[in-house]
Amino acid sequence: MKLLAVTVSLGAALLVTMxxxxxxxxxxxxxxxxxxxxxxxxxxAKEKTIADQLAKKGPELFYAGSKFQKGWLAAWxxxxxxxxxxxYNSLTxxxxxxHPKSSAGDAAALTDYLMGLTSAKVAAGKIKAKxxxxxxxxxxxxxxxxxxxQTESKGDVSGGLSGPSLVGAGKRLNPDWVYAYLTDVKSFKxxxxxxxxxKAMSPKxxxxxxxxxATFE
Amino acid sequence: xxxxxxxxxxxxxxxxxxxxxxxxxDDAKQVFDFYCAQCxxxxxxxxxxxxxxSFSTDPRNFTVTADMEKRSDDDIRTVIKDGGPxxxxxxxxxxxxxxxxxxxxxxxLAHIRKLCKCTAK
Numbered sequence: 001m002k003l004l005a006v007t008v009s010l011g012a013a014l015l016v017t018m019x020x021x022x023x024x025x026x027x028x029x030x031x032x033x034x035x036x037x038x039x040x041x042x043x044x045a046k047e048k049t050i051a052d053q054l055a056k057k058g059p060e061l062f063y064a065g066s067k068f069q070k071g072w073l074a075a076w077x078x079x080x081x082x083x084x085x086x087x088y089n090s091l092t093x094x095x096x097x098x099h100p101k102s103s104a105g106d107a108a109a110l111t112d113y114l115m116g117l118t119s120a121k122v123a124a125g126k127i128k129a130k131x132x133x134x135x136x137x138x139x140x141x142x143x144x145x146x147x148x149x150q151t152e153s154k155g156d157v158s159g160g161l162s163g164p165s166l167v168g169a170g171k172r173l174n175p176d177w178v179y180a181y182l183t184d185v186k187s188f189k190x191x192x193x194x195x196x197x198x199k200a201m202s203p204k205x206x207x208x209x210x211x212x213x214a215t216f217e
Numbered sequence: 218x219x220x221x222x223x224x225x226x227x228x229x230x231x232x233x234x235x236x237x238x239x240x241x242x243d244d245a246k247q248v249f250d251f252y253c254a255q256c257x258x259x260x261x262x263x264x265x266x267x268x269x270x271s272f273s274t275d276p277r278n279f280t281v282t283a284d285m286e287k288r289s290d291d292d293i294r295t296v297i298k299d300g301g302p303x304x305x306x307x308x309x310x311x312x313x314x315x316x317x318x319x320x321x322x323x324x325x326l327a328h329i330r331k332l333c334k335c336t337a338k
Contacts, residue, residue: 050251091254091266144300144311147267148255160267162255193252196315200300 027113030106041117045190053191054089063119063188067177070115076172077107083172085150085161119180121187127175127207129214138205139212148194151216163194169216179210242331245324252313253325261332274307285333293326 031041040046043062047053064073080099087093102110139145148163157167169178181188183206185196197206249261256265256272261279268276279285295303297317301310317325330336 050247054251086266091250091259142308144309147272147309147311158269158271160255160269160272162265162267193255195311195313197312199315200312 027109027111030102030110031113034100034102034106035110041114043119045186045188047189047191050191056089058088060189061114062117063122063177064114065116065118066122066180067174068114069172069174070111072172073114074107074111077102077110078104082165084164091162119177119188121184122174122177122180124176127179127210127214129170129175130208130211131215132208132212134205135208135212138201138209143197143201144195145209166213166216170214171217173213175210175214178213179207182206182209241324242328245321245328248317248321249325249328252317256309261329272309274309276310279329279332282333282335285329286335286338289337290326293329294322297322297325 031039038056038058039061041060041062041064043060045060045062047056078101080097080101082095082097082099084095087095146159148160150157150159150161150165150167152167157165159166182197182201183203185192185194185198201209249257250259253261254265256263256267256276257279258264258276263276263278265276277284292304296306296310298312298314300312301307303312313322
């Protein structure tokens with residue numbers, strides 16, 4: 001009986017020592033230590049008022065695994081170039097490009113952790129990159145997308161500055177997430193300075209836009 | 218005595234409603250700064266940060282009284298909710314109807330009327 005207890009506790013101790021180091025080096029622990037002061041990862045979205053949104057120091061990441069492409073995320077965490085032309089939540093200050101940098105090892109662990117944070121509201125494997133005349137017309141003319149988002153055409157970057165730049169969005173964003181975001185914006189960002197287009201466009205138009213954005217270089 | 222009570226009640230009521238409308242004005246200013254200032258600028262002069270050289274139509278400058286008094290309150294509500302094309306203006310003015318409540322739209326209308334120091338002619 002006593003022997004059994006000793007064996008069990010020894011076994012438990014062994015288990016702890018075996019898993020502890022990998023946990024300490026695990027992405028979630030690194031995240032808690034270095035990232036959680038600015039990003040929340042427990043959904044659903046918490047913001048109810050403009051003040052709630054303005055109090056945030058960084059974007060919510062509770063659906064990061066559905067939003068980003070893995071290769072982009074691992075590289076960006078090591079070399080975080082500005083995504084938003086302006087400082088987060090500011091319409092006056094430029095983005096200083098001062099996001100914390102992670103080592104290659106930390107970035108890999110953080111990427112594994114963040115890619116595990118997926119959203120059931122994003123249907124996987126639905127949208128494939130495709131540029132159609134309809135979608136190009138909606139993005140550039142029929143709808144105000146270009147008024148708030150930068151894009152690149154033949155080396156020329158143009159467009160508004162209040163939204164995240166969509167230059168390179170084809171490598172950064174998961175098109176299935178873009179579609180989910182356009183059709184159901186409130187589930188991801190209940191308070192944001194981008195309009196909810198759900199009454200202004202059909203789901204089909206949004207599918208075309210998501211596929212088009214996936215071609216952005 | 219009853220006179221006194223009535224007077225106090227009236228004074229209180231007045232103070233409260235003044236505080237209420239000051240609160241509403243603050244709220245409208247916050248809504249304006251968050252959603253509209255990106256293009257129209259915090260001062261409403263049409264010089265928001267999105268207005269770069271590729272921005273094909275200048276956002277409305279709300280401080281120009283002569284332009285703004287030509288717009289009815291209904292036109293202003295409509296263009297906020299349904300976007301520029303709803304009053305034959307540029308599609309760069311987005312439709313905010315699915316984002317803002319009717320009360321927020323009314324607050325914006327009041328804020329814009331304050332910026333132009335005008336009413337509809």
